[in-house]
Amino acid sequence: MKGVILARCPSALLFDLTHGIPPQDVLAGALQLLAAAPYSPPDTVFLAVVDPGVGGARRPLCLRSGRRLFVGPDNGLLWPAAEACGVPEAFHLDRPEHWLPAAGATFHGRDVFAPAAAALAAGRLPEELGSPIEDPVRLRIPECSVSVEGVDGEVILIDGYGNAVTNVRPEDLTLSNAGSAVFSFDTGAVRGPSSHYEAAAPGEGLVVAGSLGFYEIAVNRGDAAKTFGLRVGSRIKARPAERVPSR
Amino acid sequence: MKGVILARCPSALLFDLTHGIPPQDVLAGALQLLAAAPYSPPDTVFLAVVDPGVGGARRPLCLRSGRRLFVGPDNGLLWPAAEACGVPEAFHLDRPEHWLPAAGATFHGRDVFAPAAAALAAGRLPEELGSPIEDPVRLRIPECSVSVEGVDGEVILIDGYGNAVTNVRPEDLTLSNAGSAVFSFDTGAVRGPSSHYEAAAPGEGLVVAGSLGFYEIAVNRGDAAKTFGLRVGSRIKARPAERVPSR
């Protein structure tokens, strides 16, 4: 893919965001792209591929949000990041004259997306590469549920350190001044939020507001997912600590 | 290695192909390089190191194919890619004045190959860095065997998704119009070819013509190598489906 881009746009400046997305995990890829996109230069072209449906019915897609451009499969992967950068316009990359000559059905990253990203980096417009569409797949990050009791959410990502990122944002949880909450799950509970990972003793669990903008359950110098058996989809209840009877 | 290159050729544009080759697996490295090289800009210098024999009898090597240059150990790693890009000329990188001053015997990537790649990227010729040789190691991808019965081949690579890449190319297997084949192996069989990975139900096996140009055995949203116990060297028989009695 990099060779294709550089062969077609020699002045392109490439940088790798990650090669650590688990195979087929569109949500994990979408969250990592969401984490990176708003911090990148405004004229960046993002090329992302987590693409179990390659070669089938799913469309090759370009999204434009402000000056930022996103290229990849129309399976939701690009949507949260594009939405975070503005109001996305969508284009179906449906013009084979812009693909590699012998484009196949198993590696659109190389045959379809890389040529499109190169063309965009070289100054072409999405309108030249595809047809506008109104119905791109809009992947939604699961939303937490807020009630007078507290917040019910779930784990949406296990990061490379084993931190369990939830879908609860600090603004979802109303805490009294200097108050704290108990985050409980099937296999235990931790108290938080703490300001940083070393606020608990080594090996102990805690909650921090992580870099993705969500509360995450962590273990100081440890792996929260392994320690607590948490996985994507694990249910989390956050309750103000004063409502939780102490043991 | 990157520091050495940039210190000697500050205008070099570096891009990483992969850091995912299993230790010592020369064939896997050769196949990945083969997959990437023909798509890269024609004046690319490829530096590849899978080098269990570093510091021993194997020679440091440069191959030139057309305008493309390849630097690495003379153990076959570079050969298939260089051969795919033209008719390779070979040079033994035997001039220590082009190496790092204190070149050691355990990291030729840093001490020998990186300085050579930097010199080539800066415009030097292979002739300046080494002596022409006629006997570089020519690694051959194992060939399948074609008969009136069908094709007998083997698995030559397990990729990062667990797909089992075979050494059977579409042109090796004669199928009647819209015909299909059965690919059988010790632990089972799958039918193909399919046009893309989602042509089977999730968790089911199939065969696709993959991006390396070979048929590969895959599992939709799964890991074929784990599912079927396939590994490099596993024997594969491909037979036209009409010759295989259905169960």
Add this chain to the structure above:
Amino acid sequence: MKGVILARCPSALLFDLTHGIPPQDVLAGALQLLAAAPYSPPDTVFLAVVDPGVGGARRPLCLRSGRRLFVGPDNGLLWPAAEACGVPEAFHLDRPEHWLPAAGATFHGRDVFAPAAAALAAGRLPEELGSPIEDPVRLRIPECSVSVEGVDGEVILIDGYGNAVTNVRPEDLTLSNAGSAVFSFDTGAVRGPSSHYEAAAPGEGLVVAGSLGFYEIAVNRGDAAKTFGLRVGSRIKARPAERVPSR
């Protein structure tokens, strides 16, 4: 982090050293940075993050050694590399006006270190970004102990091939002409040094002077750490072979 750097210093040339440091392993990160820094262009800005104490009491740090600059946490990670490149001057990156506007407590890599590295790459001086300090954390690589008997050391790193890098340097071990030594540990012993990894039969252990400048225990075409159960901290005794009774 890369996006932040490129947004603030578009002409920066980025290259990745490694993403393979085990979580929280400051010593492993320090050794890899030490291995790379002296070979890199003299005006390189090194940004390294292995940072279990992020957001707590540990300071954000910049070290300057000659023309080389190092940015990261003040937990020792940067020290061995900076010391290898000259006499380090230390600066506490204590000026929030140079950080990202909403710098948080869990990802200083993005919010504090990347803006600092970008500013340095763009020509700012460490003096503009922070206050000089005299007490940066000085991580010392554990030293081996030399006696008339031989050398007592330990494993300080398991590399990506499973080689067990010790803290014994060739100059620590006095060998008679063409002499060899026995490196023993709880679970066995190997003889060395050998000049390269293939000096032993496949699957057999040996000792080589590795690219980090230390003796390392290796297995030809194998994984020494797994074969011998070696880990960081495993004790190693190196004795001249003539003093070791043969079995």
